Amino acid sequence: MNATGVGASVKRKEDNRFITGKGRYTDDINLKGQAYAVFVRSPHAHAEIKSINTKKAAGMPGVLGVFTGSDVAEDKIGGLICGWMIHSKDGSAMKAGPHPILAVGKVRYVGDHVAVVVADSKAQAAAAAAAVNVSYNALPHNVDAAKAMSTKAQVHKEAANNNVYNWGLGDEAATAAAFKSAAHVTKLDIVNNRLIPNAMEPRAAIGSYDTGDDHYTLYTTSQNPHVARLVISAFHGLCPEHKLRVIAPDVGGGFGSKIFIYAEEVVCLWASKRVGGRPVKWTADRTESFLSDAHGRDHVTKAELATDSSGKITGLRVHTIASMGAYLSTFASCVPTYLYATLLSGQYNIPNIYAEVDAVYTNTSPVDAYRGAGRPEATYVVERLMETAARELKMDPAEFRRRNFITSFPHQTPVIMMYDAGDYGAALDKALELSDYRNVKARKAEAAKRGKLRGVGLSAYIEACGIAPSAAVGSLGAGVGLWESAEVRVNPVGTVEILTGSHSHGQGHETTFAQLVSDRLGIDINNVSVVHGDTDKVQFGMGTYGSRSGAVGMHAISKALDKAITKAKTVAAHCMEASADDIEFKDGAFTVTGTDKKMDWSAVALQAYVAHKPGFEPGIKESAFHDPANFVFPAGVHVCEVDVDMDTGFTEVVRYTCVDDFGNLINPMIVEGQVQGGVAQGIGQALLEACVYDEDSGQLLTASYMDYNMPRARNMPSIGEFKLGFTCTPCPTNPMGMKGCGEAGAIGSPPAVINAITDAIGVRELPMPATPLTVWQAMQGMRKAAE
Amino acid sequence: MPTLSLKVNGKAVSGEVEGRTLLVEFLRDQLGLTGTHVGCDTSQCGTCVVHVDGKAVKSCTVLAASCAGASVTTIEGLAANGKLHPMQQAFHEEHGLQCGFCTPGMIMAAVDIVKRNGKKVDEETIRRELSGNLCRCTGYHNIVKAVQSGAANM
Numbered sequence: 035m036n037a038t039g040v041g042a043s044v045k046r047k048e049d050n051r052f053i054t055g056k057g058r059y060t061d062d063i064n065l066k067g068q069a070y071a072v073f074v075r076s077p078h079a080h081a082e083i084k085s086i087n088t089k090k091a092a093g094m095p096g097v098l099g100v101f102t103g104s105d106v107a108e109d110k111i112g113g114l115i116c117g118w119m120i121h122s123k124d125g126s127a128m129k130a131g132p133h134p135i136l137a138v139g140k141v142r143y144v145g146d147h148v149a150v151v152v153a154d155s156k157a158q159a160a161a162a163a164a165a166v167n168v169s170y171n172a173l174p175h176n177v178d179a180a181k182a183m184s185t186k187a188q189v190h191k192e193a194a195n196n197n198v199y200n201w202g203l204g205d206e207a208a209t210a211a212a213f214k215s216a217a218h219v220t221k222l223d224i225v226n227n228r229l230i231p232n233a234m235e236p237r238a239a240i241g242s243y244d245t246g247d248d249h250y251t252l253y254t255t256s257q258n259p260h261v262a263r264l265v266i267s268a269f270h271g272l273c274p275e276h277k278l279r280v281i282a283p284d285v286g287g288g289f290g291s292k293i294f295i296y297a298e299e300v301v302c303l304w305a306s307k308r309v310g311g312r313p314v315k316w317t318a319d320r321t322e323s324f325l326s327d328a329h330g331r332d333h334v335t336k337a338e339l340a341t342d343s344s345g346k347i348t349g350l351r352v353h354t355i356a357s358m359g360a361y362l363s364t365f366a367s368c369v370p371t372y373l374y375a376t377l378l379s380g381q382y383n384i385p386n387i388y389a390e391v392d393a394v395y396t397n398t399s400p401v402d403a404y405r406g407a408g409r410p411e412a413t414y415v416v417e418r419l420m421e422t423a424a425r426e427l428k429m430d431p432a433e434f435r436r437r438n439f440i441t442s443f444p445h446q447t448p449v450i451m452m453y454d455a456g457d458y459g460a461a462l463d464k465a466l467e468l469s470d471y472r473n474v475k476a477r478k479a480e481a482a483k484r485g486k487l488r489g490v491g492l493s494a495y496i497e498a499c500g501i502a503p504s505a506a507v508g509s510l511g512a513g514v515g516l517w518e519s520a521e522v523r524v525n526p527v528g529t530v531e532i533l534t535g536s537h538s539h540g541q542g543h544e545t546t547f548a549q550l551v552s553d554r555l556g557i558d559i560n561n562v563s564v565v566h567g568d569t570d571k572v573q574f575g576m577g578t579y580g581s582r583s584g585a586v587g588m589h590a591i592s593k594a595l596d597k598a599i600t601k602a603k604t605v606a607a608h609c610m611e612a613s614a615d616d617i618e619f620k621d622g623a624f625t626v627t628g629t630d631k632k633m634d635w636s637a638v639a640l641q642a643y644v645a646h647k648p649g650f651e652p653g654i655k656e657s658a659f660h661d662p663a664n665f666v667f668p669a670g671v672h673v674c675e676v677d678v679d680m681d682t683g684f685t686e687v688v689r690y691t692c693v694d695d696f697g698n699l700i701n702p703m704i705v706e707g708q709v710q711g712g713v714a715q716g717i718g719q720a721l722l723e724a725c726v727y728d729e730d731s732g733q734l735l736t737a738s739y740m741d742y743n744m745p746r747a748r749n750m751p752s753i754g755e756f757k758l759g760f761t762c763t764p765c766p767t768n769p770m771g772m773k774g775c776g777e778a779g780a781i782g783s784p785p786a787v788i789n790a791i792t793d794a795i796g797v798r799e800l801p802m803p804a805t806p807l808t809v810w811q812a813m814q815g816m817r818k819a820a821e
Numbered sequence: 822m823p824t825l826s827l828k829v830n831g832k833a834v835s836g837e838v839e840g841r842t843l844l845v846e847f848l849r850d851q852l853g854l855t856g857t858h859v860g861c862d863t864s865q866c867g868t869c870v871v872h873v874d875g876k877a878v879k880s881c882t883v884l885a886a887s888c889a890g891a892s893v894t895t896i897e898g899l900a901a902n903g904k905l906h907p908m909q910q911a912f913h914e915e916h917g918l919q920c921g922f923c924t925p926g927m928i929m930a931a932v933d934i935v936k937r938n939g940k941k942v943d944e945e946t947i948r949r950e951l952s953g954n955l956c957r958c959t960g961y962h963n964i965v966k967a968v969q970s971g972a973a974n975m
């Protein structure tokens with residue numbers, strides 16, 4: 035194996051700038067003459083705006099402008115969009131209310147953007163923002179998804195009963211019949227708790243309008259700068275695409291929350307022109323992030339699983355209410371539908387599935403994709419049901435799963451997906467072995483001696499990522515195809531630049547993408563640079579989310595490399611006076627079959643530009659677009675062991691095991707890092723993180739790190755007790771045979787943790803986050819029942 | 822506005838500060854040392870950790886004016902003569918960073934943890950002492966490993 039090629043745990047090339055403090059995040063950038071924006075936000079969950087008086091603020095020192103929704107309307111700047119159309123069961127289109135970049139007439143959640151002040155300094159802007167006088171008439175509000183369809187709070191007049199859509203997937207009648215004839219039915223009420231993404235870098239934007247060229251530049255914390263440019267130009271109508279450059283420099287984590295187009299970045303661009311072309315910078319403080327970043331999850335579900343007398347699953351039925359928040363964010367509508375219900379078959383042969391989803395408006399921050407997006411919610415439903423059913427049927431949960439595993443591929447589920455490859459039994463075997471599942475009884479006895487209740491929980495997840503085949507998602511309502519682009523530029527000395535539409539915000543693309551090049555061209559990884567995140571450099575791209583940059587983004591690079599090699603062969607053929615068909619390229623050298631003629635990569639690259647030999651087009655620069663043929667289907671098994679303190683309910687994850695099938699790995703070190711980080715987010719969801727809106731006031735009670743419990747180093751299992759393993763069934767639809775790994779950790783882990791706690795304390799249902807109080811209360815319930 | 826004079830990364834610097842200017846603002850906005858980050862407004866995330874007179878502090882919670890005459894080290898000043906500090910090297914070797922946003926604060930806090938607890942600082946102590954540093958990417962696993970291996974080489 036090439037030491038820096040595919041499959042090697044190469045240390046990251048991008049590390050140096052980050053460990054020396056030379057990373058370049060949006061807030062690190064300051065443009066000449068820059069002014070600062072501070073937003074006036076709604077203190078009400080739901081209110082009519084009676085009037086906005088900006089006079090006093092406008093006259094304060096340093097203030098360049100105070101703008102409201104009517105100024106936006108004056109310039110005909112469009113509202114924020116949701117890019118995925120969902121149709122209800124009755125065939126009607128989803129009911130989307132308008133989402134202006136500055137509020138018009140009404141505010142719909144605490145933190146809604148009402149006005150913006152632009153001033154010479156941030157302090158001046160903040161002082162003036164406090165002086166903007168908005169008079170509100172409070173309206174009834176509702177923050178609870180479960181109550182949305184019965185509340186008297188009407189969030190948008192377009193959506194009666196706050197129902198955005200009532201959507202269904204699967205065969206309702208056949209599923210009902212399966213339940214009728216079932217030997218056993220397991221029912222659960224499941225809440226998937228609302229989360230706040232909390233990338234450590236707060237969102238930020240600098241909008242800059244060049245009066246000379248009538249051209250805009252936006253620096254922003256984005257996972258997909260090209261999509262931002264497309265939306266800002268096509269839907270907000272600020273300017274045509276060629277008049278807008280979007281740069282997403284180093285981005286400090288995204289987890290989905292930086293996919294979306296937000297009001298603040300559009301406002302900064304627009305306001306820059308309004309203040310005569312001075313760049314306008316906005317950086318969220320953390321409380322603003324809590325209030326205004328798109329949140330995740332927030333599902334309320336009734337789920338049931340039918341089994342026959344031999345312990346085989348015969349049906350699955352789910353009804354979910356999914357909160358959209360107060361507005362439809364960029365991809366919100368597809369999360370609880372096509373990213374959720376399509377995964378409800380899990381790793382199992384389930385002949386009949388029916389899912390119905392009601393998406394609802396509530397007076398809360400918009401909800402959209404957060405690490406896993408729909409798939410963690412599906413996995414949580416399926417794996418809580420599997421564990422509970424096994425316990426009810428008095429079967430070992432591992433064996434119950436094994437009995438129902440899909441074992442032949444390709445496998446068509448009843449909910450759209452065609453699984454291409456997998457070996458679920460192999461992952462289960464390996465996970466049970468790595469976790470020493472066999473001896474859990476002894477560990478339970480040992481824990482009991484220490485006053486702890488030990489529990490073990492499994493979770494066998496599957497996800498669909500490598501998002502996404504354009505025709506397939508188009509037929510399901512996506513506004514755009516989700517292909518990817520790449521360009522390979524070969525320099526005369528043979529070094530290579532890769533331009534990619536993917537965006538790296540922690541995933542390590544500068545290393546893994548270079549590994550692919552190193553592998554293919556036989557050149558050192560240090561002779562490859564990866565360029566991303568700038569619409570002026572990279573022609574187009576769909577960005578990074580849905581674990582797509584490997585399976586889709588690298589596939590595009592692979593295609594462009596194929597073309598570059600073909601071109602280089604033409605050059606080599608001319609130089610060595612042979613036919614291109616006789617040129618072989620291997621380990622960085624071109625040879626002529628049957629001769630000892632040989633040229634290495636860099637010599638051919640040079641000749642491509644020297645171009646003294648007639649007969650070929652000079653240069654080597656090739657590009658490719660790749661549209662995947664199918665999703666990719668990573669799958670695996672998590673085994674969680676917890677100790678619950680009998681007196682306090684405090685739960686500690688004492689052992690954690692993941693066995694994942696990601697197909698072939700490009701860089702195992704980076705893959706393991708992705709899994710570890712994902713599991714931390716899943717443990718956070720299961721044990722710590724609660725997003726709480728006060729029912730009475732509609733205020734977000736958890737709007738700082740004082741109130742929102744982020745996972746810390748001590749919440750994770752110790753180094754020796756956190757074990758990762760891999761199995762491999764290569765993905766048949768990409769030449770690298772790879773699947774995605776970015777979200778799996780967060781998808782598989784919450785049910786494993788909750789299954790472990792419910793095993794430990796002997797309860798059936800337990801809400802997330804399982805804080806000490808929640809667990810203690812659940813234990814008291816058990817004790818009472820026992821008395 | 823009063824003038825503040827102090828040493829930053831071994832060099833004497835001075836600048837005008839308001840009474841309310843935070844150390845992190847002075848470092849980022851006036852000195853252009855943007856390796857020190859701001860990740861919260863409640864002194865919890867630790868992305869802003871620097872050393873003042875050899876001790877780790879959260880620079881978002883220190884008034885710049887209170888650092889008159891002090892010696893401040895930021896992430897930019899940790900490598901000596903172009904050679905990475907063992908803790909920086911360890912974060913690289915152990916893959917202790919992903920997006921890199923928490924990393925400067927983590928490294929500065931880690932150096933301080935080792936200074937106070939010694940080269941053989943155990944895992945539990947590291948995890949406890951990192952309570953004031955949040956990372957959303959790594960799950961801390963490789964950060965803890967990095968602190969241990971960096972400690973051994975310090």
Ligand code: FES
Pocket residue numbers: 858859860861862863864865866867868869870879880881882
């Ligand atoms: S910025 Fe978060 S602790 Fe200083």
Ligand code: FES
Pocket residue numbers: 234286287540917918919920921922923924955956957958959
């Ligand atoms: S590496 Fe991203 S927050 Fe720690």
